[in-house]
Amino acid sequence: xxxxxxxTGRRSVFSxxxxxxxxxxxxxxxxxxxxxxxxxxxxxVFFFLGGVxxxxxxxxxxxxxxxxVTPEIYNQAFTMHGITMVFLVVMPLSAAFFNxxxxxxxxxxxxxxxxxxxxxxWMYLFGGIFLYSSFLLGGAPNGSWVxxxxxxxxxxxxxxxxxxxIQLLGVSSLAAAVNFIVTILNxxxxxxxxxRMPMFIWMSLVTNFLLLFALPIIAVALFMLQFxxxxxAQFFNPATGGDPILWQHLFWLFGxxxxxxxxxxxxxxxxxxxxxxxxxxxxxxxxVAFAGAAIGFIGFGVWAHHMFTSSIGPVARSAFxxxxxxxxVPTGIKIFNWVFTMWGGKLRFTTPMLFSxxxxxxxxxxxxxGVTHSIVPHNAQxxxxxxxVAHFHYVLFGGALxxxxxxIYYWFPKVTGRLMSERLGKAHFxxxxxxxxxxxxxxxMSGLLGQPRRTAVLPGExxxxxxxxxxxxxxxxxxxxxxxxxxxxxxxxxxxxxxASGPDPWDARTLEWLSASPPKHYNFDVxxxxxxxDEFWHRKYAEDEAGRxxxxxxxxxxxxxxxxxxxxxxxxxxxxxYWPLVMCLGFFPLAYGLIGPIWPAIIVGVVWIIIGYFGWxxxxxxxxxxxxxxxxxxxxxxxxxxxx
Amino acid sequence: MAAGVxxxxxxxxxxxxxxxxxxxxxxxxxxxxxSAYVLYLDATAGGPGIEIFDIPxxxxxxxxxxxxxxxxxxxxxxxxxxxxxxxRMWILATAGxxxxxxxxxxxxxxxxxxxxxxxxxSPFASGFFVLTGFHGLHVFVGILLLLSLYxxxxxxxVKPNQDLxxxxxxxxxxxxxxxxxxxxxxxxxxxELAMVD
Ligand code: HEM
Ligand SMILES: [Cu+2]
Numbered sequence: 001x002x003x004x005x006x007x008t009g010r011r012s013v014f015s016x017x018x019x020x021x022x023x024x025x026x027x028x029x030x031x032x033x034x035x036x037x038x039x040x041x042x043x044x045v046f047f048f049l050g051g052v053x054x055x056x057x058x059x060x061x062x063x064x065x066x067x068x069v070t071p072e073i074y075n076q077a078f079t080m081h082g083i084t085m086v087f088l089v090v091m092p093l094s095a096a097f098f099n100x101x102x103x104x105x106x107x108x109x110x111x112x113x114x115x116x117x118x119x120x121x122w123m124y125l126f127g128g129i130f131l132y133s134s135f136l137l138g139g140a141p142n143g144s145w146v147x148x149x150x151x152x153x154x155x156x157x158x159x160x161x162x163x164x165x166i167q168l169l170g171v172s173s174l175a176a177a178v179n180f181i182v183t184i185l186n187x188x189x190x191x192x193x194x195x196r197m198p199m200f201i202w203m204s205l206v207t208n209f210l211l212l213f214a215l216p217i218i219a220v221a222l223f224m225l226q227f228x229x230x231x232x233a234q235f236f237n238p239a240t241g242g243d244p245i246l247w248q249h250l251f252w253l254f255g256x257x258x259x260x261x262x263x264x265x266x267x268x269x270x271x272x273x274x275x276x277x278x279x280x281x282x283x284x285x286x287x288v289a290f291a292g293a294a295i296g297f298i299g300f301g302v303w304a305h306h307m308f309t310s311s312i313g314p315v316a317r318s319a320f321x322x323x324x325x326x327x328x329v330p331t332g333i334k335i336f337n338w339v340f341t342m343w344g345g346k347l348r349f350t351t352p353m354l355f356s357x358x359x360x361x362x363x364x365x366x367x368x369x370g371v372t373h374s375i376v377p378h379n380a381q382x383x384x385x386x387x388x389v390a391h392f393h394y395v396l397f398g399g400a401l402x403x404x405x406x407x408i409y410y411w412f413p414k415v416t417g418r419l420m421s422e423r424l425g426k427a428h429f430x431x432x433x434x435x436x437x438x439x440x441x442x443x444x445m446s447g448l449l450g451q452p453r454r455t456a457v458l459p460g461e462x463x464x465x466x467x468x469x470x471x472x473x474x475x476x477x478x479x480x481x482x483x484x485x486x487x488x489x490x491x492x493x494x495x496x497x498x499x500a501s502g503p504d505p506w507d508a509r510t511l512e513w514l515s516a517s518p519p520k521h522y523n524f525d526v527x528x529x530x531x532x533x534d535e536f537w538h539r540k541y542a543e544d545e546a547g548r549x550x551x552x553x554x555x556x557x558x559x560x561x562x563x564x565x566x567x568x569x570x571x572x573x574x575x576x577x578y579w580p581l582v583m584c585l586g587f588f589p590l591a592y593g594l595i596g597p598i599w600p601a602i603i604v605g606v607v608w609i610i611i612g613y614f615g616w617x618x619x620x621x622x623x624x625x626x627x628x629x630x631x632x633x634x635x636x637x638x639x640x641x642x643x644x
Numbered sequence: 645m646a647a648g649v650x651x652x653x654x655x656x657x658x659x660x661x662x663x664x665x666x667x668x669x670x671x672x673x674x675x676x677x678x679s680a681y682v683l684y685l686d687a688t689a690g691g692p693g694i695e696i697f698d699i700p701x702x703x704x705x706x707x708x709x710x711x712x713x714x715x716x717x718x719x720x721x722x723x724x725x726x727x728x729x730x731x732r733m734w735i736l737a738t739a740g741x742x743x744x745x746x747x748x749x750x751x752x753x754x755x756x757x758x759x760x761x762x763x764x765x766s767p768f769a770s771g772f773f774v775l776t777g778f779h780g781l782h783v784f785v786g787i788l789l790l791l792s793l794y795x796x797x798x799x800x801x802v803k804p805n806q807d808l809x810x811x812x813x814x815x816x817x818x819x820x821x822x823x824x825x826x827x828x829x830x831x832x833x834x835x836e837l838a839m840v841d
Contacts, residue, residue, distance in 0.1 A: 080725070112658040113658070113662065174666075174669060177665075177669075178662050178665050178666050178669075179662075181665050182658050182661050182662045184667060185653065185661060186652040186653050186654050186656065186658055186661055187652065187653060188653045189657075200713055212665065212668060212669045213668070213669065215669065216669050216670065216672040216673035216676065217672060217673075217676050219673060220673060220677055220680070221676075223774065223778075224680070224770075225773070227763070227770060227774055228770075230765060231764070232763065232764040232772045233763050233764060233770035233773075233774065234687075234689070234764060234765070234766055234767045234769070235680070235684075235767055235770050235771070236768070240687070240689040240766050240767060241684070241686075241687035241688075241689055241766065241767050241768075242684075242687065242767040242770075243683065243684075243687075243767070246680060246683060250676060250680075253676075302666035465691075545717065550663055614792065617792075617796075618796075618801065
């Protein structure tokens, strides 16, 4: 980007990189759109790895009494599978959407702290690499993604990698959460009140608040685990009076909100897509928004339903059973609102729409089997069986992942300027739906028949029906693999030679479709002024007496602009920077040092991070004389931001 | 500063809002540690427990830390008045008091260690050291921030009109102080009082 006088002429290590294309432009970028794209492609790689691990599990369980892999490898496979899918796939895929869409949907030019945003991405990438490096360094964690003590403080469980790796990912998410919360609260286009925000923005806001309050709790738990495993602390050692139940409380106090952290962004996405392809506004906007917020609140009050079978006492048990059934209420409200949005609409069954409908139906199934958990005696029966595995995959895969995939198809034209193939998209959807149900549907049954989860060998005495169900599950995974290949092929072909889409291929409602496809570096020539919910729609359509939409003559929408038509001339965007990457690299020696403990590595890491931090704050900004990470708004009436 | 106010949706500077949001998260961080500590009050595994605390000593170092909030306010005031010389003086005073507090903590830890209380002794000991240790780490980070503010203002990198920077570090510093008040009360005072009756 253009440089102001303060940065030109300076030739020190602190001068900012300028590459706009090529490899170095990516590793130094502070552009929220590029960072979103980087998240997306990194997620694909980790999804592949998590898929391979599920393949190991399903191959092993395809027949009874098999031993393709040792129990040791099996445990590593399901542990890393769970960690990968939760922390390296679903959460960062949501982050990809936050990054790409939040500024565009609220009419901003970037996030509040662009360099911090790059920092979040690198922490995510390095956290993932760090976790996977455990395979080469003595074996991956094998104590399950819930890391229950005292198993997890046992040195053979390799959970030190888990304790440090998740911590790195937590730093990434926490930085991102602060960034997105400030962005949403503070950078909305003029006129965009809370009740005019797109629903995806609402759900992003709630999600990031959940992260903000849930992450410190898992951080504390992980620090305790870390101190126990590496430094000999006694938090979870029953021999000296430590209480493993403390781990469970802390883990689920984080873990249950975590489920909503995974599902709410998908709910936001679906709430954007269903109205567009039903040609109706979202039914009960306020109810959907507040239900989202309510889910956020109640989500913190139900954690102990994961602990009914541990010794928490009958009163606590009943209380948590009640609160758990309670949370089904706002969830139910949402489902009804989605259904009523479609009701009587002019439906268009495009691929994003199909995945959204898939989301609503699969998530409903997962939600219903979840309600059965909250009944304590049921829970005792289902606990740690495949019934639970079926339940949470219907929620996380049938729910979160279906919703996120719907979002990929929906916003692909915005990102690339091209459409994805509908024919391949539909093939992807139907095989995905089939493969998914074939894989996880039978698990309900085999679970009720007593198949235990996290058990390396399927016991033959459970009987031939259970064996049949498991064979079906494993075949289902093959269908999913074929389906994923179709998706990948579609992605590659459409990026290269998809049909040009124009800025608004779906006749959509929200602000991001106002910008070009792909959007310019600075998103909008003119920051739009907002006077409606679904602003973009209202710029295109007025309503006649009967309430039917009538097209507004082209050009009329200009009146909604705020008149500052600079056409990009005075727009200064944040310059790229090396420092987020440099600072993150310091976390490698620190993280490996903490596993040892290897003190020299820890010290190198800390010093490195501190130096990186100073480089960061000393680095000149693109504009003004303030080392201010805030995006400078070009509009004349805003240019004073940097001058305090 | 004034120019920055009405540019954002909420009328708050991004950085200030970010600091508030972040401190909200920190609050839960310490909350979880404090709860674990309380849970393990009696889990001393036969080793020393709370009777080992030297309340008068810790009260003094706590008092020093509290006073540092005052000098922090004075530093911010001076910065708002663009009196950089005074601002730097008060910043140093704040950092100095923080250092005194940390020194006290290190001394206290070594005494405890000699009396048989160490990280691996018992869940109680682990809870105590990790909780107060993380608080000490926060004070340490605060001192680093103060010293970098000090040196950057000497080199002209922090300018007289950038009092927001001092205000931000102040927010963090006050937060760390407030958390200490909570920790001191819950960890040192309340169990002590409970022991008396
Ligand atoms: C690609 C298709 C997938 C297959 C075939 C699959 C299969 C499995 C199986 C069989 C288990 C059982 C491990 C056990 O308890 O013994 C499991 C565990 C798990 N899966 Fe998946 N899964 C898939 C996708 C996903 C997705 C998309 C998520 C989303 C977050 C996910 C999250 C988890 C979690 C959290 C566990 C628990 C791991 C543990 O117990 O530590 N899986 N998966
Ligand atoms: Cu739960």
